[in-house]
Amino acid sequence: MRNVLVACVVVCAAALHACVWFALQDRVIPPDAKGxxxxxxxxxxxxxxxxxxxxxxxxxxxxxxxxxxxxxxxxxxxxxxxxxxxxxxxxxxxxxxxxxxxxxxxxxxxxxxxxxxxxxxxxxxxxxxxxxxxxxxxxxxxxxxxxxxxxxxxxxxxxxxxxxxxxxxxxxxxxxxxxxxxxxxxxxxxxxxxxxxxxxxxxxxxxxxxxxxxxxxxxxxxxxxxxxxxxxxxxxxxxxxxxxxxxxxxxxxxxxxxxxxxxxxxxxxxxxxxxxxxxxxxxxxxxxxxxxxxxxxxxxxxxTVETPNLTRNLITALAIGLLLSLAIFAIPGVRLIQAAVLAATAQGVGAWSAAVANYWLMHYFVLGSQVAMVAGAVLLLPLVLIIMWRIDELAAFTFGAKPARLLQRREAAPARTPLVSIHVPAYREPPDMLRQTLDSVAKLDWPNFECIVIINNTPDPALWEPIEEHCRHLGSRFKFIREDNLSGFKAGALRLALEQTAPEAEIIGVIDADYVVHPDWLKDLVPAVEDPQVGLVQAPQDHRDGNRTITKAIMNSEYAGFFDIGMVRRNEANAIVTHGTMCLLRREALHDAGNWSSDTIVEDTDLGLTLLERGWRAHYTRCRYGWGLLPSDFAAYKQQRHRWAYGGTQLIKKHWRAFLPGGSRLTPQQRTQFLSGWVTWLAAEAVGVLIAILNLIWMPLVAFLGIAVPQSVLLLPVLATFCVMLCHFMVLYRTCVRAPIFTSFGAALSAMALQLTVGRAVVEGFIKDGLPFARTAKGVGNWSVKFPAFWEAILGSLLLIGSLTLYLTNDQQVFEISVFSVVMLVQSLPFMAAVAIALLERSPLNRFSTWRRLASRSTYVMRFPRGPRPRLIHR
The missing domain is CATH 3.20.20.80 (Glycosidases)
Incomplete structure (x- = not known):
């Protein structure tokens, strides 16, 4: 019955689409020209x-x-x-x-x-x-x-x-x-x-x-x-x-x-x-x-003269729209309003596709314009997919069924308390920070655990001796290991920890060296691993220093979106992304997946995907059980994201065969989640940077040589992608992250600021092998001498100059040139967002205390707008 109703919604969307085409059909009846x-x-x-x-x-x-x-x-x-x-x-x-x-x-x-x-x-x-x-x-x-x-x-x-x-x-x-x-x-x-x-x-x-x-x-x-x-x-x-x-x-x-x-x-x-x-x-x-x-x-x-090729264009638009609408039937428990939004989006993409096809058939192309048209359409395909996916996510959270697979906090005591071995890898970490992490582990409300601290390639005794002493102080459950010639980065350290793990340990817990964990972490989540098919239980990352500065606040809000939106959505398809902290792994599943691998620099996500490929189930909770430290500054934030994006391309190169029919035990829903994630993150940013650079090259030809600009059918998706992205942030951050408007805007700004970083990482990931694992500096750090958004400033400024140049030279008021100018302006925003964050980071305006003082002064002025100010009496 549900499929019948969804089919009715899809048909209604197609019918309305057809009505729009007929309503927009132009017809004229000029005088007859006889003879x-x-x-x-x-x-x-x-x-x-x-x-x-x-x-x-x-x-x-x-x-x-x-x-x-x-x-x-x-x-x-x-x-x-x-x-x-x-x-x-x-x-x-x-x-x-x-x-x-x-x-x-x-x-x-x-x-x-x-x-x-x-x-x-x-x-x-x-x-x-x-x-x-x-x-x-x-x-x-x-x-x-x-x-x-x-x-x-x-x-x-x-x-x-x-x-x-x-x-x-x-x-x-x-x-x-x-x-x-x-x-x-x-x-x-x-x-x-x-x-x-x-x-x-x-x-x-x-x-x-x-x-x-x-x-x-x-x-x-x-x-x-x-x-x-x-x-x-x-x-x-x-x-x-x-x-x-x-x-x-x-x-x-x-x-x-x-x-x-x-x-x-x-x-x-x-x-x-x-x-x-x-x-x-x-x-x-x-x-x-x-x-x-x-x-x-x-x-x-x-x-009468009517719009040419109406029937052909209408059939093309409806056919593509209906074909894309078939994916709606694969969504479990899809709601009718949700289906209506997705069907309307599919029909919109069908209309755009018909417009592109009609433009191709109705225009003449020399070789250069043919190449430009084809290349432009190919580059826009990821953007169209991104638009569809983000609208799909908006519809799912706004109109769809509530998440059904999220783990919740437990009230009752667990029936069994298997041994959990908690692994804490550390590399040149500040001792005070790591001691705080170990103290929180010692307070876990779980009677049966061990904690293995692995400090690798850290020769400075001032960094590891206090930790060794602190482990002795915390008791026999804390085991200290140091290895100065360890290869394999973090994965190598975790493999060494597994070798030293107690034989009877059934579950492996992993936390980063900067994480302070909640006492209920194991009590609430270990019971989920009692299901023998479950290989992984993941809790979200969070940070305890997000209120130190404005820039740290917006960084933290950007992270929260992934854990409260993306991970929640992926969890419904058993397709979460494993991140190497706050995770619990069945030891048997870890061995089945071949242990931690150093083939990539994202060993955590690599392991999680391997588990899913081998048929293991994973669970996720939105509840926060651990709080780490944010990257020390904007440069470290970019470095961390570069590592993740570079590792993402390594994953694609390593695991692409698993996404072929019969290549693994991944379900269609799992494949969809991972592929769409890679497209909406890696491809979107890389394509965005590429299109911006190509437009910079094209701009002088348009402004000074009068060469025809890309048509609006190729320019408008760029604007649509930006609008949908902004709407996606503002709506879902309000509804899912419960963030105020300022925080939602800051998260959008922070995400945009990483476009060049991610784009560069994707390119390097496909042309370079073996970039080393780069540790992210955490907590409070010193700014580097080099301005962290130098290249973003160059690209953003060039795009702004290009946009202004197009506007000033468009003496014929050509619509496509005006659209091109707006597109270049919009394309400059991600790069200028990076510049804005880098400048804000080094400004007094980055401190909350500055804003509080400004707010108190403005309130003071509003209360006493005229006349002499009252004297302040000190007692």
């Missing part, structure tokens, strides 16, 4: 070729003329060589007239060939109505405008003397208004009016064209005027208020055709076919055609 077009720009070349350097062929020209002939009476060419000299002859076969172009540029030899060919063709073919010498020649040479006008007039006059048809040149409208001498030299004005390039909104495009036409008529009465180019791109980036689009293109062109025909205006529409090679004209350059590159019409000239 054939007066003229269209005609550049017949294979879409896979470059029209600037490649010649067209007779077969291509014939094919293109056949496609366009039913729609127009005339074709306008832009050149008379490189194969275009065949156009007049072939056009005549289809009953088409020709406005012949002669291309003029800085190559005088080529210009001569164009002019000679145009003259010869005009004399040979009767279907040539006029010749246009040069296309926006003056516009392209505005730096030398006077000389360009003079030279062009000479060429025009030369052609006029040689042919019997009207001769002109084609220019944008302000060139004609600025140069009456050019008007005098031509037989008619061939004006280009392209509102898109002027940044005008589509609604004003046709009115603008008509106003320019009237303005030219008033300036040059009696002169024949032809609108030689008018059009609108179907895709590309916006320019100010001009937004390309297929529906907008249809609406503008059909409106223009109707009004031009009614006013008797001669015109030529740019252009017949999309030209994928016109990337030099910016993002919209390839998309001005009435037909796409496959020679298919983009819209009908009569009736």
């Amino acid at each position: 054939t077009l007066a003229s269209v720009s005609f550049s017949p070349i294979n879409p896979d070729l470059d029209g600037q350097v490649d010649e067209t062929t007779e077969a291509q020209i014939r094919s293109d003329l056949e496609a366009i002939a039913p729609y127009t009476r005339t074709v306008r060419t832009y050149g008379s060589t490189d194969g275009l000299e065949l156009v007049p002859k072939l056009a005549a076969e289809y009953g088409l007239r020709v406005t012949l172009g002669a291309w003029i540029d800085e190559r005088e030899e080529h210009n001569e060939q164009e002019i000679e060919s145009a003259i010869a063709l005009t004399k040979e073919h009767r279907n040539i109505d006029s010749v246009i010498v040069g296309n926006e020649t003056i516009y392209r040479q505005r730096s030398e405008e006077a000389d360009a006008v003079k030279d062009l007039i000479e060429k025009i006059q030369r052609v006029k003397q040689a042919v019997s048809v009207p001769v002109s040149t084609a220019e944008v409208w302000d060139i004609w208004l600025d140069h009456p001498e050019l008007v005098s030299a031509v037989d008619y004005i061939a004006v280009h009016i392209l509102p898109y390039w002027e940044g005008l909104p589509g609604e004003a495009a046709v009115d603008h064209a008509m106003n320019v036409y009237r303005q030219l008529r008033e300036a040059y009465p009696g002169k024949h005027i032809v609108i030689a180019e008018f059009g609108w791109p179907s895709a590309g980036l916006n320019r100010k208020d001009a937004v390309p689009g297929q529906l907008m293109q249809a609406e503008i062109i059909r409106d223009f055709l109707t009004r031009a025909d009614a006013m008797g205006i001669d015109y030529s529409i740019i252009e017949a076919f999309d030209q994928p090679w016109k990337t030099f004209e910016g993002s919209a350059g390839p998309y001005w055609g009435l037909f796409n590159a496959d020679r298919e019409p983009k819209f009908s000239f009569t009736g």
Whole structure:
């Protein structure tokens, strides 16, 4: 019955998704354009070729003329060589007239060939109505405008003397208004009016064209005027208020055709076919055609025009959404509201996927843009998975069933008290701290335990002699071991401890040298190991010095999220992460897993994963039974996280075969928890750093060279990931960690500050082997001379400069550039968070006493805002 209800929720989410698509479907009903077009720009070349350097062929020209002939009476060419000299002859076969172009540029030899060919063709073919010498020649040479006008007039006059048809040149409208001498030299004005390039909104495009036409008529009465180019791109980036689009293109062109025909205006529409090679004209350059590159019409000239490819995009979006929704059925005891949130998320990812696929199918790509698009989509896949996983976690804790596997405190005395051997590895630890740990062990409310203290590679007698003496003082249950030539880091010490463990000990307890344990630790948790299938019982880490400074408080709150959110969630799938303190291990399970391993520098997590792979069960409790010391400063905090992340990559390399079908006894839920954990932590940070660096490289190309920026379909997931991450922190820290808003914000800041550290560790983990175990300095330490967030400051500053540069250079107000600017700003936040914490750590504002003084002063001022201050009487 539950699956039926979940299926109904999934179907409802899909139905609502479909309704949104239909509701957002645009449709326009512009005036019908009856009859054939007066003229269209005609550049017949294979879409896979470059029209600037490649010649067209007779077969291509014939094919293109056949496609366009039913729609127009005339074709306008832009050149008379490189194969275009065949156009007049072939056009005549289809009953088409020709406005012949002669291309003029800085190559005088080529210009001569164009002019000679145009003259010869005009004399040979009767279907040539006029010749246009040069296309926006003056516009392209505005730096030398006077000389360009003079030279062009000479060429025009030369052609006029040689042919019997009207001769002109084609220019944008302000060139004609600025140069009456050019008007005098031509037989008619061939004006280009392209509102898109002027940044005008589509609604004003046709009115603008008509106003320019009237303005030219008033300036040059009696002169024949032809609108030689008018059009609108179907895709590309916006320019100010001009937004390309297929529906907008249809609406503008059909409106223009109707009004031009009614006013008797001669015109030529740019252009017949999309030209994928016109990337030099910016993002919209390839998309001005009435037909796409496959020679298919983009819209009908009569009736309603609707959003293209709606059915295809809808089916793609729904199919992906429904496919992703199947995972909901695998969640034990899923609640309906929880299922609704997850189904909506799946449908959202489906919509984004359909948008990416549609962008790929509806745009033209050169090799570089293909690589950029594919690479961008691949890099974004981890971010999309992260979004889904974090929303899944939000839904689970907010709307899902309460955790069922958490161990709780026990009231009754245990029926059996097996011997527990507690191992305390220590390496160059302060004696006072370690004595405090051993004293807490001595107070455990458990009658049957031993404690083995292993001090390894610590030759300084001042560090180990007081501990040896203290063990003698605490009694026979405390065993002291020292080994100065021990290999294998912490795992080596724990193996040595196991060798010295009493034969009858059934359970091994492990605590770090800085941990003070609660007397009830063993009494409450050892009974859970009575189940012979249980190999591990884990209690959370906590810290007793989190109230010393602001930075330690936010570090501690960041740790708490993992233990009160992530570990609780993983425990429900028997997939907790073992951390090498506050854990109890069945001795039999430890031997079955092959003992502590030094293959990685995270021997604890390595052992825990091995236990799960071999089918052992693990339990977790949220109750705090031990309190250690936080890293001494931000540098130590980063060093510790680097070790964990580097060790995480070692685990992936060591255990990946266990995640293959039949590779181990891991359940699908356990595999999911570990894989998603690695993706949301290791991959997220590494990909985040990589995308930030790639955007820094890309930014100058966008800001200074005008190269098209990554489209919003590739940029928006970056923003969505940040928003979901922030929501995840703020909601779950309030509900699960019970942290106030300030603490939740601090935890988010602290987590973000580690992005570069984790990203670097992931890269090193895959390219370097055998980095040594680095002990984390605990308690109160001295700051290093080196600023601990130096590289974060560099990257963060560059991203901020890049964001500002994009904003200041975006004079065309391109939406994607604005989004790009915001993305770079958001990407700078993790790096600047590290800078902020490093600066705060060295500031008086890091002390709670400073804030208390500031608060008391502000209260004092609020109570006595005006007038003389009261005298303080000392008694």
